[in-house]
Amino acid sequence: MGSHIQLISSLTSLPFKEWLTNLFVVILLYIAKYYYTYFTRRNPLPGPFPFPLIGNIHLFHGELDNVFFKLQAKYGEMFEVFIGSERKIWLGNAKLIKKINDPSPKSNFPIRAKGSWINDMRVTDKGIGLNTNLNSWRNNRMMVTKSIMVPSFLRQFVQEVEKFFDELDEYWLVSGNELDFSKWIYKFENDLIIHTFTRKKTCAMAIYHNYISSHNHTTSHLENELRQSEELVNRIHLWQNSIHFFFFIPKLIRSYVPPFNFYQLKYLKNIEWLDKHLTNIVKERRKEIENTPKNETLSSDILTLFICANTERSIRINKEDDDSRPMADNEIMQLMLESITGSVNTAGSTLCFTIYLLCLNPVAKNKVYEEIDRIFCDDKTRPITYDDIIKMTYTEACIKESLRMIPIAPFLYKSSIKEDTIGGLNWKGGQEFFINCNYIHHNETHWSDPKSFIPDRFLDDKKIEENSHMPFGGGVRVCPGRHLGMANIKALMALIFRKYDIELVESEEPFKKLFNFDNRCEKLMISLHLRKSTV
Numbered sequence: 424m425g426s427h428i429q430l431i432s433s434l435t436s437l438p439f440k441e442w443l444t445n446l447f448v449v450i451l452l453y454i455a456k457y458y459y460t461y462f463t464r465r466n467p468l469p470g471p472f473p474f475p476l477i478g479n480i481h482l483f484h485g486e487l488d489n490v491f492f493k494l495q496a497k498y499g500e501m502f503e504v505f506i507g508s509e510r511k512i513w514l515g516n517a518k519l520i521k522k523i524n525d526p527s528p529k530s531n532f533p534i535r536a537k538g539s540w541i542n543d544m545r546v547t548d549k550g551i552g553l554n555t556n557l558n559s560w561r562n563n564r565m566m567v568t569k570s571i572m573v574p575s576f577l578r579q580f581v582q583e584v585e586k587f588f589d590e591l592d593e594y595w596l597v598s599g600n601e602l603d604f605s606k607w608i609y610k611f612e613n614d615l616i617i618h619t620f621t622r623k624k625t626c627a628m629a630i631y632h633n634y635i636s637s638h639n640h641t642t643s644h645l646e647n648e649l650r651q652s653e654e655l656v657n658r659i660h661l662w663q664n665s666i667h668f669f670f671f672i673p674k675l676i677r678s679y680v681p682p683f684n685f686y687q688l689k690y691l692k693n694i695e696w697l698d699k700h701l702t703n704i705v706k707e708r709r710k711e712i713e714n715t716p717k718n719e720t721l722s723s724d725i726l727t728l729f730i731c732a733n734t735e736r737s738i739r740i741n742k743e744d745d746d747s748r749p750m751a752d753n754e755i756m757q758l759m760l761e762s763i764t765g766s767v768n769t770a771g772s773t774l775c776f777t778i779y780l781l782c783l784n785p786v787a788k789n790k791v792y793e794e795i796d797r798i799f800c801d802d803k804t805r806p807i808t809y810d811d812i813i814k815m816t817y818t819e820a821c822i823k824e825s826l827r828m829i830p831i832a833p834f835l836y837k838s839s840i841k842e843d844t845i846g847g848l849n850w851k852g853g854q855e856f857f858i859n860c861n862y863i864h865h866n867e868t869h870w871s872d873p874k875s876f877i878p879d880r881f882l883d884d885k886k887i888e889e890n891s892h893m894p895f896g897g898g899v900r901v902c903p904g905r906h907l908g909m910a911n912i913k914a915l916m917a918l919i920f921r922k923y924d925i926e927l928v929e930s931e932e933p934f935k936k937l938f939n940f941d942n943r944c945e946k947l948m949i950s951l952h953l954r955k956s957t958v
């Protein structure tokens with residue numbers, strides 16, 4: 424610290440001309456080092472020529488999924504890109520990622536990404552998605568897997584979906600036949616998921632209903648509650664959106680160059696807010712549990728499960744199974760944050776993309792109606808069950824085909840922990856690889872007629888080439904919420920399709936997709952009419 428101050432004070436006491444000369448020399452040395460490293464790099468690959476400080480980030484404008492699709496098409500199935508001075512290898516063929524998607528615990532690719540940005544986001548050894556501490560990641564991941572991958576939880580969850588759908592349906596009945604489905608479905612998912620995970624009631628659907636119908640019947644007490652729940656939901660989205668900001672903008676730029684430094688400050692403040700707010704929710708629930716007599720059954724929401732895990736009050740997660748330990752409040756808060764962000768947009772957007780593609784493909788849409796009618800032929804108003812969901816094989820094929828055409832995560836990143844060979848070349852440990860799912864999902868080597876919506880290709884999974892379809896990723900970091908996500912989407916499709924005829928609204932732009940942290944549906948204008956059989 425002292426030597427830094429000395430250096431700064433000796434620099435500031437220099438005459439201006441000398442100061443400029445020194446600066447010029449420093450810049451020249453930096454550029455020389457940058458290009459020396461570039462021209463002597465191991466395994467040079469095709470790719471855009473990088474510039475000092477920024478690398479190739481000047482090319483990253485517009486929607487990144489399209490940018491990287493075009494770059495992959497231009498430079499081939501294995502190419503390189505620089506973010507600042509960091510080199511990232513992009514892979515666009517399923518065969519190239521066999522090792523990266525190795526699901527065994529001995530995988531050489533258990534880490535998603537590396538770099539100081541993860542530390543800046545304060546998640547180096549917290550949560551799951553970006554956690555680089557393998558012991559802590561393993562423990563956290565197991566907590567989530569044990570709580571949400573079990574059939575008893577999924578059965579209960581399907582009932583929750585129906586309960587929240589009833590509320591959504593009431594709003595739909597009074598808001599007319601034409602609606603922006605995407606707006607409603609994200610509100611629905613917020614309410615459903617936050618309640619499933621915490622038993623806390625948010626009112627995203629109610630707020631939206633009030634907003635679009637200009638109702639102002641809420642009391643000031645309720646208004647306050649609505650505002651608070653809306654803030655939580657908005658801040659969770661902001662957190663997710665900030666991940667790619669920290670990842671793609673080099674530290675020097677986001678720390679000192681306006682307007683990036685202002686964004687960084689905003690995102691850091693958001694992290695602090697969420698940390699405090701979610702930890703308080705955990706603390707409150709911990710107190711409630713402590714005050715509940717031991718002979719009384721505890722609620723089985725995910726938050727309670729996490730708090731009680733490996734303690735004498737554990738519900739599904741018991742110490743005997745392994746050597747895991749109870750979790751601290753801040754660990755639980757990060758798991759909650761990631762589970763909620765992992766669930767809300769993914770399910771909502773997948774549903775929008777599937778409905779949109781079905782509306783464009785009436786033959787497939789009719790087959791979905793036929794399947795749902797077959798399953799509910801006895802009574803189209805009875806409660807749906809998890810067993811119904813399992814029978815929806817054609818609907819599932821349509822969801823998979825939609826996720827092929829518009830993957831929620833168009834690219835994934837994975838890092839090696841030790842030296843390995845990828846694409847016939849030897850790479851040092853720590854090299855970051857990007858799997859270009861969007862490109863692989865459209866690669867003609869793996870798919871015939873990749874631009875067409877053909878759900879039938881998923882009726883027999885054995886025909887799908889290994890690693891050519893990765894809507895939930897792959898390897899040891901594969902999505903732990905994939906069954907929950909699928910159950911969510913299929914349950915909603917059953918509820919909507921058995922009741923309504925769905926058409927796209929004929930307008931200039933009924934559908935809009937946007938890539939932010941992931942692919943999201945920004946607009947889906949549809950009309951809903953009660954089906955004759957249910958009138």
Ligand code: HEM
Nearest residue numbers: 551552762765766769831832895896897900901902904908
């Ligand atoms: C349609 C629904 C969903 C889609 C399309 C989806 C997609 C993905 C993808 C592509 C990944 C990256 C996997 C990889 O790197 O190989 C991922 C990871 C993850 N997802 Fe999901 N997801 C969905 C639902 C959920 C749900 C419901 C949860 C709730 C817990 C969840 C939690 C997570 C977590 C925690 C990770 C990080 C895993 C790790 O790094 O070990 N996801 N998801």
